[in-house]
Amino acid sequence: MPVLPPPSASSSSSAFPPPRAGVVAALRAAGCVFAEEEAELILAGARTPRELAALVDRRVAGFPLEQVLGWAGFHGLRIAVEPGVFVPRRRTEFMVDQAVARFPGASVVVDLCCGSGAVGVALAAALGPVELHAADIDPAAVRCARRNVVPRGGTVHEGDLFDALPGSLRGRVDILAANVPYVPTEEVGLLPPEARDHEPLVALDGGADGLDVLRRVTAEAPDWLAPGGCLLVETGERQAPQALAAFTRAGLTAHFAVSEDLCANVVTGIK
Incomplete structure (x- = not known):
């Protein structure tokens, strides 16, 4: 998995679980070994809260991360991947x-x-x-x-x-x-x-x-x-x-x- 920067300090300041924390928790509960890294990629790819929920649901359902995101990293390139x-x-x-x-x-x-x-x-x-x-x-x-x-x-x-x-x-x-x-x-x-x-x-x-x-x-x-x-x-x-x-x-x-x-x-x- 790619090395991603840690979340900003503000992401943990709310009394309620921030979006990232909720995504990580959902992925971790589904058995995703790299839940934190996957959460960063999914959050970066979602344009709306509704789309974010759909992406998380697909990953939790077991779809490959690359099919969820719509792309895979390969030999330094971004390759489009479809379901x-x-x-x-x-x-x-x-x-x-x-x-x-x-x-x-x-x-x-x-x-x-x-x-x-x-x-x-x-x-x-x-x-x-x-x-x-x-x-x-x-x-x-x-x-x-x-x-x-x-x-x-x-x-x-x-x-x-x-x-x-x-x-x-x-x-x-x-x-x-x-x-x-x-x-x-x-x-x-x-x-x-x-x-x-x-x-x-x-x-x-x-x-x-x-x-x-x-x-x-x-x-x-x-x-x-x-x-x-x-x-x-x-x-x-x-x-x-x-x-x-x-x-x-x-x-x-x-x-x-x-x-x-x-x-x-x-x-x-x-x-």
């Missing part, structure tokens, strides 16, 4: 960093399984002018992604993985970032309620071993990558050996990188 859309995780910033390190001169970037489009937008911000495309099978994600990607000069496509992309991209993609779902089906029910109840199943469920979508992406990626282009996916630590094997079968030179600080695991394949 029912996958919330970008901070750990996925590691995939962005790996992509920029592998191909700093990239000119064509594709964000597959894009959700809000956070990865593509972050790559475009880090790399400078690029031809940016994003794609997702979920119409709600596509609508949300357009809010983030189009202002960057990018295009968002709706469809199943590579079927969504224009054929003109074949053999031209420098960075193909695919934040595929990788939670095994039987473990989806173990996710925090914020995820399993308020994010689309298609963005979470990766099949029996969590690697169904990863295998599909890896098998087709070489046809879309430019020479020297790279495919990047995030995966679980225990899935890494199988993910690396899938990359190798596809003819990609595979690398595995770990960020202990972010608890992130990224497999990169170079064509």
